[in-house]
Amino acid sequence: MTDAMTTERTTPSRPRPTPAGSFRAHGARAGGVREDPGLDALLRSAAELLAAAGVPSPRADAELLAAHVLGASRGEVAAWAVAGRELTAVQAVDFRRLAISRSTRTPLQYLTGTAAFRSVDLQVGHGVFLPRPETELVAGRAIEALAEAVRARGAGAVIGVDLCTGSGAIAAAMAEEVPGVSLHAVEADPEAAWWAAANLGPRGVELHLDDAATALSALDGRVDVVVSNPPYVPDGRIPEQAEARRDPERALYGGGADGMRMPSVVAASAARLLRPGGVLVMEHDDTQSAAVARLLERDGLFDAVLARNDLNDRPRYTEAVRTARPVDGQVTGGVDGTMTP
Numbered sequence: 037m038t039d040a041m042t043t044e045r046t047t048p049s050r051p052r053p054t055p056a057g058s059f060r061a062h063g064a065r066a067g068g069v070r071e072d073p074g075l076d077a078l079l080r081s082a083a084e085l086l087a088a089a090g091v092p093s094p095r096a097d098a099e100l101l102a103a104h105v106l107g108a109s110r111g112e113v114a115a116w117a118v119a120g121r122e123l124t125a126v127q128a129v130d131f132r133r134l135a136i137s138r139s140t141r142t143p144l145q146y147l148t149g150t151a152a153f154r155s156v157d158l159q160v161g162h163g164v165f166l167p168r169p170e171t172e173l174v175a176g177r178a179i180e181a182l183a184e185a186v187r188a189r190g191a192g193a194v195i196g197v198d199l200c201t202g203s204g205a206i207a208a209a210m211a212e213e214v215p216g217v218s219l220h221a222v223e224a225d226p227e228a229a230w231w232a233a234a235n236l237g238p239r240g241v242e243l244h245l246d247d248a249a250t251a252l253s254a255l256d257g258r259v260d261v262v263v264s265n266p267p268y269v270p271d272g273r274i275p276e277q278a279e280a281r282r283d284p285e286r287a288l289y290g291g292g293a294d295g296m297r298m299p300s301v302v303a304a305s306a307a308r309l310l311r312p313g314g315v316l317v318m319e320h321d322d323t324q325s326a327a328v329a330r331l332l333e334r335d336g337l338f339d340a341v342l343a344r345n346d347l348n349d350r351p352r353y354t355e356a357v358r359t360a361r362p363v364d365g366q367v368t369g370g371v372d373g374t375m376t377p
C-alpha cells in the first residue's frame with residue numbers, strides 16, 4: 037500500500053471510459069482490410085487501447101498479457117514480436133479479451149494470476165491485497181533481522197511472524213530467503229487467507245486465520261522478528277490509482293482519521309510476541325512516522341526506534357528493538373527461548 041496511491045476523497049481520479057470497441061478482433065476487417073494477426077500488431081493495438089484507458093505502462097502490460105497467453109517470458113514476447121510471429125486465432129482472442137479487461141483497469145496481476153515480490157511469484161486474485169514494490173524494502177529489513185538472529189542463535193531456534201499477511205508476500209519471501217527458521221503468518225480475512233494458504237503452505241509457513249490483536253499467544257516473548265504491513269490508510273482517503281480501488285477495504289483502512297488503529301494493534305502485539313532484543317519492522321504512511329515513533333517509545337517497551345525511507349525518500353517504515361521490560365501482566369521469554377514468569 038502506498039501513500040502515492042491515495043488521495044483525498046474530494047479529488048478522486050476516475051478511470052476513463054473503456055474504448056473496448058477500438059480493439060479489432062483477430063482476422064476482423066477494418067475498412068475492408070484484414071487486420072494483421074501478427075504479434076507486433078496485436079501488441080501495438082493493445083498498447084494503444086491501454087494508453088487510452090490511462091494504464092500507466094501500456095506497452096509493458098500488453099507484453100506481459102501476451103506472455104501470459106503464450107506461456108512465455110516478456111523478453112521472449114518482445115523478441116517474437118520483432119521476428120514477426122503470428123498468434124493462432126485462439127491465442128489472439130484470449131489476448132484481446134485480457135487486454136480489454138485490463139483497459140477497465142482490472143489489475144494486471146488479477147489477469148495473470150501472479151504477482152512478483154522479491155524472490156517469489158505469488159498466486160493472487162480478487163479478494164486479496166496486491167503486494168506493492170515498497171513493501172519489498174520492509175520485507176528486506178525483516179529478512180536481514182531474521183538472518184542476524186540465525187547467525188546469533190542458529191536457524192532452528194529462530195521464530196519470525198508476519199502479522200496481517202494478506203497474500204503471504206512478506207512471509208513467503210522470508211521463507212525463501214532465510215531457510216530453516218520457524219515462520220508464522222496471521223490473517224483475519226478468510227478470502228485473503230485462502231490466497232495466503234496457497235502461497236505459504238508449500239513454503240512451510242504456518243498460517244493462522246486469526247486477529248492480529250490476539251493471535252499466537254503461545255509465542256508471547258519468544259519471537260525474534262515481527263514484520264507487518266498492516267492496513268493504515270486514514271479514513272476518508274480513497275486510492276488514487278484505479279487498480280488500488282480493487283483492493284479489499286479491510287486491507288486498506290487502518291481505522292480512525294489518522295489510520296493509526298491497526299498500526300497500534302500491531303505495535304501492541306509485537307510488544308507481547310517479541311523476545312528481549314527481538315526486532316519489529318512495520319510499514320506505515322509517510323504522515324504516520326512521528327506517531328509510530330511516539331507509540332513505540334511511549335511505554336519503554338521498544339528502543340532503537342528508527343524511521344526508514346522508501347525509494348522516494350519518504351519515511352515509510354519503522355524498525356524498533358524490544359527492550360527487556362515486560363508488558364503489564366505478561367509472561368516474558370528468556371534469552372534461550374524458554375518461557376519464564
Ligand SMILES: C[S@@+](CC[C@H](N)C(=O)[O-])C[C@H]1O[C@@H](n2cnc3c(N)ncnc32)[C@H](O)[C@@H]1O
Binds near residue numbers: 200286
Ligand atoms: C495492507 S494489507 C497487507 C498484506 C500483505 N502483508 C502485503 O504487504 O502485501 C493488510 C492485510 O491485513 C489484513 N487485516 C486487517 N485487519 C486484520 C486483523 N485485525 N488481523 C489480521 N489481519 C488483518 C487485511 O485483510 C489485509 O490482508
